[in-house]
Amino acid sequence: MINLNQATVPAVQLALDLAAIGWHVFPLSPRDKRPLANCLHCRDNPTCSRDDYAACPCLPAGQWCHGVRAATTDPDRIRTWWRRTPTAVPAVAAGPSGLVLIDLDNHAPAPPADPATELLPGFTLTAEQLHEPSAVRTGADVLRLLAHLRGGPHPWPTGPGHQPIAVATPSGGRHLWYRAPQVAGGGRLRQALSELGWQIDIKAGWNYGIAPGAAAPAGAYRVLTGTPAAPGHMPDWLAREVLRVATDRPTTSPARLPAAPATGQEHRAAAYIAAVIESGAAELASLTDGRQRALSALAYKAGGLLSWSGLSRGDIEDRLIHAGLASGLPDRLARRIVDRALANxxxxxLPAPGDRKAG
Structure with a gap:
């Protein structure tokens, strides 16, 4: 049985225990709870930019490059990571672990201006359904409201088959870890930020949460109920709602970058910029905070690389917009960010990689 008492269990032991039951873990910075930075070899390196990062030599060597994409159940790799940074905070990659994290916040500065339409996106609540708007202050309150509307007896039933791993966060919120529901038609789950409800984020796919039982600078992630060895399934009403907002919507995939130009140098340049965009899109999809800033930085960099790549603005613009949409940004916002940052x-x-001089 896993000991989730952060006061007595070292971070590396918690990571190893979770990995032993199939939870894919990786380290976060003890300062800001963000993935530790890539090494210099991996930054802008096309061989490290595939979706599976199979060509990256750093991961087998014990590096933590590529953030959540490095998540593993390999005990030797985990020991190497924490030997280098013993105070790293264990995090769990939701999708590879077969999990969905429902993150219920408790730190909004003020309630929505129009609770009837903003508490539950897609709903227009009547006065009867929302008879005490001032009583709805947290993500947990919103989930209870949704449960009431959908006929669920309680947002997180106590029956063993539906019991999540419920975690109290340092800010007063709740993390609910469930088994991921099946997605029809070969679709995939993605993160959905505030799409289910006000102060409710869904972490799925290549997204992550701090491990149950972990200790972070702000405090402990204290397990209230459930066991990681047997997370419960969502009740049917909740699974339907999560699938409604967190399933990848059918979209037209962006066209591949054009066939390589005639010269070998231009071929390498086109491959390089394609790899930069692919790597940036994968990182963007894993973010909860800072997605607008990350998309802007990626588009700015791609624009700077165009001068020597042999490609046109139109060749990459759709791919950048698609990366923004896949991360959960609204269409109009993603287009505006890409348009401005590409122009800048x-x-x-920027110089071609081979032309860069050592400083």
Whole structure:
């Protein structure tokens, strides 16, 4: 049985215990709860930019490059990570672990201006359904409201088959770890930020949460109920709602970058910029905070690389917009960010990798 008492269990032991039951773990910075930075070899390296990162030599060598994409159940790799940074905070990659995290926040500065339409996106609540708007203050309150509307007896039933791993967070919120529901038609789950309800985030796919039982600078992630060895399934009403908002919507995939130009140098340049965009899109999809900033930085960099790549603005614009949409940004916002950042990048060309001089 896993000991989730953070006062007595070292972080590395918690990570190893979770990995032993199939939870894919990786380290976060003890300072800011973000994935530890890539090494210099992996930054902008096309061989480290595939979706599975199979060509990256750093992961087998014990590096933590690529953030959540490095998540593993390999005990030797885990020991190596924590030997280098014993205070790293264990995090869990939701999708590879077969899990969904429902993150119920408790730190909004003020309630929505129009609770009837903003507490539950897609609903217009009547006065009867929302008879005490001032009583709805947290994500847990919103989930209870949704449960009432959908006929669920309680947001997290206590029956063993539906019991999640419920975790009290340092900020007063709740993390609910469930087994991931099946997605029809070969679809995939993704993160959905505030799409289910106000102060409710869904972490799925290549997204992550701090491990149950972990200790972070802000405090402990204290397990209230459930056991990681047997997380419960969502009740049917909740599974339907999660699938409604967190399933990848059918979209037209962006066209691949054009066939490589004639010269070998231009071929390598086109492959390089394609790898930069692919790597940036994968990182963007794993973020909860800072997605607008990350998309802007990626588009700016791509614009700067165009001058020597042999590609046109139109060749990469759709791919950048698609990366923004896949991360959960609204269409209009993603297009606006890409348009502005690409233009700024084009105005400030970057040198080709081989032309960069050592400082």
């Amino acid at each position: 990048g084009l105005a400030s060309p």
